[in-house]
Amino acid sequence: MTITQLQYVLAVAEYRNFTLAAEKSFVTQPTLSMQVQKLEDELDVLIFDRGKKPIAITEVGKKIVAQAQNIVNEAHRIKDVVDQEKGFIGGDFKLGIIPTVMPTLLPMFLKTFINRYPKVNLIIKEQNTESLIRNLQDGHLDAAIAATPLEIEYIRERPLYYEPFVGYVPKNHRLAKAQKINPKDLDINDILLLRDGHCFREGIINLCEVPQNFENANFHLQSGSFETLVNLADEGLGMTLLPFLNTLVLDDEKKKNLRYFENPSPAREVSLIYHKSELKIQITEALKDVISAIVRGAIAFQDVKIISPISKN
Structure with a gap:
């Protein structure tokens, strides 16, 4: 049994296709198939049911795949130990970011990070x-930036900042004359929301304390863009809520439509999250330090109430 064989097993388990698994592993399909077969012969079990399309994992195969992932992770940890001992911060680092954070946060920290850590290849x-x-x-990301708390056993969460919600209220809206707004002032039926699947949408629904499966009586909007929501609000179709960092890029005229919440302001917790195995932790720590230092100066709010990005229902 070799680490390479286990990596090939993980590739087949992910792609459910030997040809694609070989392509992603940068080997020929006969080489990958032979190594997987050798491992099955050595263990005297079938890991994959090749008679099904796509390829299925057998019951014992599922246990082997789970253990293989642990073994491969631990093998990678050896390099991490050496890198940390040498004080080396570099290599590939795969970072995922949720769509409602990417456009505002990434331009704030990316240049600083790559200048400070030029040996890190950030993907x-x-x-x-x-x-x-x-x-x-599955080990396809080293870390991610997401709204928390998620409360998942195998995920570690390191808060980066707390980002208040801000109301965008057009001139003809019923709340336009309010100096500040309160969550009790909100009516979910006149709030323009992002499409399903966005945690910021779910945070707003939780803030308004309404069921997740509610439906707007007038129209159904499928947009993942805050800019679209702002433009629709300007057309008199309702108000919307924005994360604080998104308000910084509005022009001066649109900023006149912003309404802040009374204290404590509803806010989302944005964290750097990673697997509890803590692979490449030295890069994760470097990333956290850079982002926290930069955002700290941009968000001065102190009195906030964290709204969960997870449905209460």
Whole structure:
């Protein structure tokens, strides 16, 4: 049994196809198939049911795949131990970021980070929270930035900052004359929301304390863009809520429509999350230090109430 064989098993388990697994592993398909077969022969079990399309994992195979992931992670840890001993911060680092954070946060820290740690090859992927969690578990991401708390056993959460919600209230809206707003003032039926799957949407629904499966009576919006929500609000179709950092890029005219909440302001906790195995922890720590230092100066709010990104229902 070798680490390489276990890596090939993990590739087949992920892609459910020997040809694609070989391509992603940068080997020929006969080489990968032969090594997987050798491992099955050595263990005297079938890991994969090749008679099904796509390839299925047998019951014993599922246990082997789970253990193989642990073994491969521990093998990678040896290099981490050496890197940490040498004080080396470098190599590939795959970072996932949720869509409602990526456009505002990434430009704030990326240049500083790559200048400070030029030996790190940062590979950044925009994914929703569900995908981030799955890819952290499968080892396809080293860390991610997401709204928390998630309270998942195998995920560690390190808060980076607390980002208040801010109301965007157009001139003709019923709350336009309010100096500040209160969550009790909100009516979910006139709040423009992001499409399903965005944790910021779920945070707003939790803030308003309404069921997750509610439906707007007038229209159904499928947008993942805060800019679209702001433009629709300007057309008189309702108000919307924005994360604080998104308000910084609005022009001066649109900023006149911003309404802040009374204290404590509803806010989301944004954290750096990673697998409890803590692989490449030295890069994770470096990333946390850079982001925290930069965002601390941009968000001065102190009195906040964290709104969960997870459904209460």
